[in-house]
Every structure is written in C-alpha cells, then in structure tokens.
Amino acid sequence: METMVRFEGVTKEFSPGNYGVLDLNFEVKKGEMVAIVGKTGCGKSTAFGLLVGLTKPTSGTITVDGCDPFRDFDQFRGKIGIVFQNDRLLPWRTAVENASVGLEIMGIEEKQRRDIALEWLQRLGLSGWEDKYPHELSGGMRQRVAIARAFTMDPSLILCDESFSALDELTATRLRKEFMSLVKENGKTGLFITHSINEAIEMANRILIFHKPGHVGREIHVPEQLDVHENENLRQEILNSLGA
Ligand SMILES: Nc1ncnc2c1ncn2[C@@H]1O[C@H](COP(=O)(O)OP(=O)(O)O)[C@@H](O)[C@H]1O
Ligand SMILES: [Mg+2]
Missing domain, CATH: 3.40.50.300 (P-loop containing nucleotide triphosphate hydrolases)
Incomplete structure (x- = not known):
C-alpha cells in the first residue's frame, strides 16, 4: 500500500x-x-x-x-480536508455558501462550486437546508455542513x-x-x-x-x-x- x-x-x-x-x-x-x-x-x-x-x-x-x-x-x-471541533462556519453565509468556501479560494467558478457543494450537502442529508444560515441549523447539521465543506475540495x-x-x-x-x-x-x-x-x-x-x-x-x-x-x-x- x-x-x-x-x-x-x-x-x-x-x-x-x-x-x-x-x-x-x-x-x-x-x-x-x-x-x-x-x-x-x-x-x-x-x-x-x-x-x-x-x-x-x-x-x-x-x-x-x-x-x-x-x-x-x-x-x-x-x-487536506479538515473538520474541526467547532464547525467554524461563516455566520453570514448560507449552508451552500459555507460548503463551497474552499472551492472559492481555489478559484472555481460560481456555478460549478454551487453544484459541487449542493451534491455534498445532499449526500450529508441536508437537501432542503442549502439556503439556511448557520443559526437556523442544529449543531449536528452545522457539523454536516463542515464535513461537506471538507469533501468538496476532493x-x-x-x-x-x-x-x-x-x-x-x-x-x-x-x-x-x-x-x-x-x-x-x-x-x-x-x-x-x-x-x-x-x-x-x-x-x-x-x-x-x-x-x-x-x-x-x-x-x-x-x-x-x-x-x-x-x-x-x-x-x-x-x-x-x-x-x-
Ligand atoms: N506554541 C508553543 N510554544 C511552546 N510550547 C508549546 C507550544 N505548543 C505546544 N507546546 C508544548 O508542547 C507540548 C505538547 O503540546 P500539544 O501539542 O498542545 O499537546 P496536546 O495537543 O496533545 O494537548 C506541551 O508540553 C506544550 O506545553
Ligand atoms: Mg491539543
């Protein structure tokens, strides 16, 4: 290996x-x-x-x-995708905007990064919650967004x-x-x-x-x-x- x-x-x-x-x-x-x-x-x-x-x-x-x-x-x-103890989500961004933050830093264009982020949010069971802000989500859901964010960068x-x-x-x-x-x-x-x-x-x-x-x-x-x-x-x- x-x-x-x-x-x-x-x-x-x-x-x-x-x-x-x-x-x-x-x-x-x-x-x-x-x-x-x-x-x-x-x-x-x-x-x-x-x-x-x-x-x-x-x-x-x-x-x-x-x-x-x-x-x-x-x-x-x-x-490296990192998932911290605290979700470290940006409070002024929705779930999908938070999940795609790494892709944004990498310079991926908006449509594509939204699609990738939406796919990961869906895999993490957050369909329907994409446009919610962190304060509208439970602790578990916020951590799901943080996990999606780590995976989006592949x-x-x-x-x-x-x-x-x-x-x-x-x-x-x-x-x-x-x-x-x-x-x-x-x-x-x-x-x-x-x-x-x-x-x-x-x-x-x-x-x-x-x-x-x-x-x-x-x-x-x-x-x-x-x-x-x-x-x-x-x-x-x-x-x-x-x-x-
Ligand atoms: N920035 C730093 N400056 C000086 N000593 C440090 C620093 N970071 C960690 N240490 C020392 O290194 C040792 C290991 O710390 P750390 O890696 O934080 O352990 P853990 O995360 O397992 O609690 C400790 O003795 C700590 O005091
Ligand atoms: Mg430590």
Missing part, C-alpha cells in the same frame, strides 16, 4: 528542552483510518500543526502525499480534530458512521485526533497512542468485528496505555 502520511524522526523543540514532539515516527497508508489519542500535552496539536504545514519541524522529515507540508505549502491547498486526506466531541452522543455516533462510509466510498484516507476512546475504536483501523513528549508510545490494531467483551478489553488496554 502507498503511503499517505509519514513522520520520520520528527522533533519540534519550542525552546531548549521543551518538546512538542520528540522523535515522532508513524505512517498512514492510503485508505487507512488512523486515530491519534493521548492525554493533554502529549503533542497531538503539535503533530497536527506539523502535518498541515503550519509549523516547521526542528528536525526530521514529514511527507503528506509525497509533499513536504511546510515547504510545499502552496501546492498543498486542497489536498482532498486525498481528511483530518479530524475532535470533530464529533461537541455533539451529543447519539448525533455523534450517527454522524461518525456516515462520515466513515463517505471516507471509504470516496477512497479517502482518514486521520483522527480524538480524546474519545469510543470514537477511536469505532472509527479507526489503527490507533496510535501518544505519550509525552510527543511520540507513539503504543500502536493498536483494531479488528473489523468486536463483540462486547473484546470491545471492553480493548477499551481497558487503551486506558492503561494512556496512563503510562
């Missing part, structure tokens, strides 16, 4: 002895769904910033779809940063499932930063447990099918590894 993301011996030292990540190594293959979990301060956000090219590593190599996200920042636009990698943690559990569970099938059906690669063990087990093929200072302390493969006991054992295993 081809590699989508590779961190090789990546260190980010903010000030002498203060490491965001230290000798961080991991790989995500194309088509994989990988979750990163870890306690506060273990380097998840630092890894995120490095991955999207917002910060430059002190040493080591990062490649995303064959590019260096920091050096090749400009060519990088549209390659990115090869979809990155989630606590994307479902602000939603009630029922809405979150439903939306995670839909999100996962969209990632799979469209041949995308998914990388999820989350503090929810349930979410990691539900969504990922593989879980990377980060330990402080920023490195992969443990890696867990998640079997396709889990019965209740296996699920509970896996939860315990992750909990134990997190505490280390």
